[in-house]
Amino acid sequence: MSVAVPVAASHERVSDEARVVDAHGDHRVRRRMLLIAGLVVSVVVLAVVTVLSIAYGSKPIPVGTVFRAFTDFDGSNDHLIVRSLRVPRTAVGLLAGACLGLSGAIMQGLTRNPLADPGLLGVDAGAALAVVIGIYVFDIGSLLGYVWFSYAGALVASLVVYALGSAGRTGATPVKIALAGAAMTALLGSFTSAILLLDTETLDQFRFWNVGSIAGRDGDIARQIAPFAVVAIAVSLCTWRALDTLALGEDVARSLGASVGRNRALCAIAIVLTAGTATAACGPIGFVGLVIPHMVRKFTGPSHRWLLPYSMILAPILLLGSDIVGRVIARPSEVQVGIVTALVGAPFFVVLARRTRLANL
Secondary structure (H helix, E strand, O other), rough: OHHHHHHHHHHHHHHHHHHHHHHHHHOOOOOOOOOOHHHHHHHHHHHHHHHHHHOOOOOOOHHHHHHHHHHHHOOOOOOOOOHHHHHHHHHHHHHHHHHHHHHHHHHHHHHHHOOOOHHHHHHHHHHHHHHHHHHHHOOOOOOHHHHHHHHHHHHHHHHHHHHHHOOOOOOOOHEEEEEEEEHHHHHHHHHHHHHHHHHHHHHHHHHHHHHHOOOOOOOHHHHHHHHHHHHHHHHOOOHHHHHHHHOHHHHHHHHOOOOOOHHHHHHHHHHHHHHHHHHHOOOOOOHHHHHHHHHHHHHOOOOOOHHHHHHHHHHHHHHHHHHHHHHHHHOOOOOOOOHHHHHHHHHHHHHHHHHHOOOOO
């Protein structure tokens, strides 16, 4: 009898541990299924918003006419508007929105800064200066010309910021990168302002790009940015493991055998590609890359394995939705999407910051 009691107790403890393990496993399965279902619903919502973006504007077009523009094109005004204006505009919005959502999520994870967005690493400032130089020096006047100057400026500025943030024995750190980005933004912004003050004609052309818009983006621009956007999205989705590793801290990451420098470089490349492509296509658009990752993190948690795909899908919904609102509220004119996203995103982010603590990064 003296032996039977401990043995029975031991079996009972083993049984309790088994039940805990089974419950934990069931919770993980349910959680995974919930996240997958959320992705499916998000894709459906994105598809609906895409159709609405093509159908609604200063001139409403019935959904049936939209579908016939692809299946039975007759050259009518409605069909021409759908195929030559609204489809390229919507395609640019989809690609730029996905890039903005990914860039914001990666920037926040890499810099450990909850307020990080494409402006943090000097992307917007570099793109703006390059566009101003293109207008002032090379007399560039088309949106297609702006794309290439903007992309080059964003790329150079991001590389310089990362090089400055990597200087020194400690290498790149979130604080150094953020400080380098703030300094570069101020420096490039002063150069941009100096040129604009010298030439009012350049200012007149630049201000339409600088407000942030997907209006007037035709098929040529959509085709130009599509390869960059596809590569940027693919690289960004591959950074989830590096971001999760960096979130553990440098010492833990190194103890797990991870290369901190290589992981940061991969994330920096993804930021350059995503933020540079979005800024080149649409100009600087605020709050999309800032708000969306916080919204997503409330549902997915800190894991970038789910955070990145959700941000990639939900950001275009916000961008295209804001563009639809801007087209509808000021008929027959329209309000540019950069203004609408600021009006929508700023109050939401203030409420989010006041009512709840920002999710841990």
